[in-house]
Amino acid sequence: MLIGLIELRRELGLPAVDRVPPPVGDRTANDAPVIAAEVRLTGVSFGYPTRDTRAVSNVTLHIPPGQSIAIVGVNGAGKSTLIKLLCGLYTPDEGTVLVDQADPAVEEDARRKVAVIFQDFVRYQLSLRDNVRLGAGTDDHDQELLDRALVDAGGATVLERLDHGWDTVLSAEYEGGTDLSGGQWQRVALARALAAVAGGAGVLILDEPTAALDVRAEAALFDRFLEVTRGVTTILVSHRLSSVRHADRIVVLGDPADSGQGIVEDGTHEELMRRGGRYSRLFSLQASRFAQTGRDASDDPGPVIR
Template identity: 35%
Template sequence: MNEKTGLRDKLSLLWKALLLSFRMKSKVSICISVIGMLLGLFTLWSNILNADLINRITGLIQGEDVLRQALFTLLCIVLIEVLLLVYNMLKSYFVQYDSMRADEYIHDTTYDILSRTKYENIENNSNFMQKLDFINNQGWWRIAQLTVFVQNIVSAVISLAGIFVTLFYINPLIVLILFLSCLPGLWISKKYGNEAYFYELYSMREKWYIDYHAGLITGFNKEIRFFNLFGYIKNEWKTGVELLIKKRSGLTRKFTFYRIAADLIKNIAIVVSLYIVAVQIMENSALEVGTFVLVLTLASNIQTNMWTLLWSLGEFNTHSVYIKDFYAIRELECENHPESNETYDKLNIEFRNVSFTYKGTAECAIRNLNVTLRQGEKIAVVGENGSGKTTFIKLLSGIYDCDEGEILINGEPVKDIAKLRNSISVIFQDYAKYRTYIKENITVGDVNRTYTDDDIRDAARQTDIDSYIETLDDKYDTKLGCFSDSYLDLSGGQWQKLALSRLLFKNDAKMMILDEPTASLDPLAEADIYANFFHLTKDKTALFISHRLGITKVVDRILVFRDGTVAEQGTHDELIAANGVYADMYKSQAQWYK
């Protein structure tokens, strides 16, 4: 994370960040920003008018006839203040509005990235997920702030230019003194910005740790209450909070000291400048008391504007570094699978010398695999945990691409992944429990299908979840989970039946895959569900993935995975007779099915 960035890369990044920031602003918001850039001149004009007003009042006291001029000057000052007040109100509104637009844009973009990026980035790239979470939590409001910083920078430059010119005519030495006194602030801003970025990035793990333990108390309250773990969980949470505070306080303490030193230098510079102009007024009677007040005001303004300029430059640089992560994950390799509504008429699939290795690991998850799946077969895929079963399914369903070998469909290499996925319906072991309407929990199984209410009921009847749904007041329009008024939730078995209904709803699928969705059930209950599903799949190809063997007696073929390849295959009787890996597994589990 500490890589050096060249000047050209940094300028390119700054430009991208600026364009991205302006892209998310409305036209009115951009106009307000442009107006804000010009207001530096109005502030300078107001200061000059204040000095002139003091001189006019001094003249009135001395008996001069300058009342009309004094009133006109006062009116101009009031108008400028009203203009600044209206602008600040509009600016405050649009800062919040732009932040909401940035939040929407960033999350919309990251959701799009999650839908397109290669799945290996999600499953096996912790750096990707850390940066994605970092962007969602930190990036959106920082992008919204970029145009504010640009506005501050331009406004400060315009204001400083006017101030320097004005002070130069009074005394050039004052300009030099005040300018040099601001340089320590530049160093502080740059150093603090870089360290703050790395603090935020490297603190994500501690923040996850804190959120994890806070979530345990609400998510697993029953278990924590039973085992009296509240004290333990609270101590772990507190440890994470204290570590985060320690990191932050160390950074804050260091830069507070630097800031005090920088402010002291600036104040000394102001005092020296005022002494110089006071001496100059005493030596030159043409200079009036308003000049002293003007220098006092402009000296303060030059410090304020210089600090705003340096701070905004530093913050712009710091915030743009966050955008670097945003562009980095946007540019990761994505799936190149055009959308399609086509399906295969039949699916005969062959794995030919297929190997696959997860990134960051040395050992093959799938090793030189050769196997054929014929249309209409009922196949059990069994093996111990870590034998390669789930990886096999990910390759079969096009979630991963093989590193070596090829996968053929009906004798041809796979070219249309979307068409393949349209032809397969699958429930993974960690299937989703959608906190939405019951009917939507079923219809998400095929978002391209045109359906009727009877189609939904038919899928539910096949798994017998319909008998429960009909007892509910709103039936299929019942909302599940924490977003419903009733907080209605389903039991584990009911969720599994609903997930199976979702699988069956995809009626155009030629192959149906169950990747251990019933692993939490006891072996007999799992065997009953698989046996029932065996009949529901009819003429479709069905794959039952499990490390338990309750379904194996009734399937057409058993694939026994071991060390990333098919160690054995055949019927239950054939494999028992072979007295190999499968026979040993079955003997160790035989008592479960008696």
């Protein structure tokens, strides 16, 4: 019902709603009361104190509530830095960052609206339950919510293999505990993000937590994520373009070598392909390398997006 309302508004060309009524019936990870947040970056620049050049230059970006967007760009383009600015971990040198009109670097409420999984996400030496529940930001645990988050994150098989189920400590250093593989940890981290959304976060950000997966598995997981988080403002970060083509919108950050450019392309996958610019050239390059070699060539910076 919730998803239907959002799609109907989109089809009718109505502005996205920033508050949608809670669904009637069971609360689950993907149809929890969604309060999608609005994100607005205006003229944002940031440089690390130890560096001469700016990591993020003059980025202006408005993400309406409920939109899914991909941020792409070569290694070092500033994607992760931009996400950290959005989470309020850094304060911009210039410009403003607003989540629902509030500055996440200053206001705790705005910070709490952002659920993020970074490339180097945290592996807590706690039970599976705590690892997922931490995302919901609450002490009381709703088992149904946790189950749904884990299933939606593709982690049902992780649970099946644990001797003590949800109570298993995810560390071999504890009696009865066990460590997980890299891929299994990723599912747990993704479940944590979904639990955060079910717990009320209005923006969900995945900054390549899937980098250890092969290109097909990452694409499948991002697609699944877009499906289960429909109606939530979602930001996917990747330099594998095939993984993010199904986002509502794709923005390309300029190369670090051409500093000061900020966002150089902005549109749907189809629009950017028709435009024949950096995105389409890099997309075609990655696709042809993959077809020729069967290998993921996206980590090869090669002829970068130009």
